[in-house]
Amino acid sequence: MAAPGGSVMATGETTSNGDSVPLWKLLFGIVDRPRSTFEAVLARRGTWRWLAPLLILLLCFAIMVAVQAPHNVELAQQQAQQRLDSMPAEQAEAAAAQMETFISLPFLLATGLGFGAILLLVIIAVQAVILYFGTLIVGGDVNFGPMFTVSIWSRLPYAVSYLALAGYTVIAGRAVRYPGLSTLVATGDLTKDSGNPLVAVLGAIDLFWLWHLFLVVVGLSVIARFSRSKSVGLTVVYAVLSLALMAVPALLIGGRG
Numbered sequence: 001m002a003a004p005g006g007s008v009m010a011t012g013e014t015t016s017n018g019d020s021v022p023l024w025k026l027l028f029g030i031v032d033r034p035r036s037t038f039e040a041v042l043a044r045r046g047t048w049r050w051l052a053p054l055l056i057l058l059l060c061f062a063i064m065v066a067v068q069a070p071h072n073v074e075l076a077q078q079q080a081q082q083r084l085d086s087m088p089a090e091q092a093e094a095a096a097a098q099m100e101t102f103i104s105l106p107f108l109l110a111t112g113l114g115f116g117a118i119l120l121l122v123i124i125a126v127q128a129v130i131l132y133f134g135t136l137i138v139g140g141d142v143n144f145g146p147m148f149t150v151s152i153w154s155r156l157p158y159a160v161s162y163l164a165l166a167g168y169t170v171i172a173g174r175a176v177r178y179p180g181l182s183t184l185v186a187t188g189d190l191t192k193d194s195g196n197p198l199v200a201v202l203g204a205i206d207l208f209w210l211w212h213l214f215l216v217v218v219g220l221s222v223i224a225r226f227s228r229s230k231s232v233g234l235t236v237v238y239a240v241l242s243l244a245l246m247a248v249p250a251l252l253i254g255g256r257g
Contacts, residue, residue, distance in 0.1 A: 065116055
């Protein structure tokens, strides 16, 4: 594996336009040859250089949502029943009819896929914006388009994460409720924990997140020709900002509570 701060490879694997390297090789190359893979991707022409990894991310995410959907329905039904039990009989009867649609499998599956896909696109765009302006601030010379491409490719570890979560759900017969390090502060009460920003922040920290940050370091060293230390420094800033943004929804929920 090439070091992030190393020199640009000049081998037959990458050409002036990057099109000689099959796309499937680039997808596997991001694992064991990330630097040369980023070089080939950025030298490549066409929409597929960013659309292909984006579609892979969306597909793997859709698989995870579909596998977890029945378990999410069961959880939603349990939470709905707890709310109904705390209501007066007449009010509970009226609320039950309204809740039936919102906790059904088709509704949760459709909303999970729709809102989840939109959120994924927003996250990638925000990442690209942070890295783009951060690079400009520290003296780099980049365009937003290539930075957006780097951002997508650096998130491919999450495609593996989605499939791993789907596989765990199938094998264990239950969905993961507290991912990453969130179990360190979780209480077991999902309603209460949804308003705890520490649960949200720690839930994002796992091996796939670290792999993603490593690829960000490599991508920055390629696209902006930064040194290792400058790439690591900017990646740390990006990581802190992204974790802070993840805490915002929990803070809003906690504020309403």
